[in-house]
Amino acid sequence: MSNERFDDSRFSIETADGIEEFCNTGPERKLLIAIINRAILDWTSSDDCFSASAKEWFYASEVEEPEFNTFQSICNTLDLDFLKLRDAIIVYIERNKAAPAA
Numbered sequence: 001m002s003n004e005r006f007d008d009s010r011f012s013i014e015t016a017d018g019i020e021e022f023c024n025t026g027p028e029r030k031l032l033i034a035i036i037n038r039a040i041l042d043w044t045s046s047d048d049c050f051s052a053s054a055k056e057w058f059y060a061s062e063v064e065e066p067e068f069n070t071f072q073s074i075c076n077t078l079d080l081d082f083l084k085l086r087d088a089i090i091v092y093i094e095r096n097k098a099a100p101a102a
Contacts, residue, residue: 058089
């Protein structure tokens, strides 16, 4: 595990448009959102292993009945379209990569 500290205020699904309503729900939903947030942070990490693993997790193949720990399954539980959310996350990451660090 890397000792790198992440600035989780920069890359957060909670700050993406249209997600705020999901943050004001029960602890189970907050946990699932936290998993997605962590994967976003890992994807944007300078640690190549974390970044590659997270990207692979987001791009796992669509299946009829996904395993419980996949991005697709978490999105299904949150009643979100995983393809649209993944595309939005990609845009969000690319936009923030281009933004100067504060």
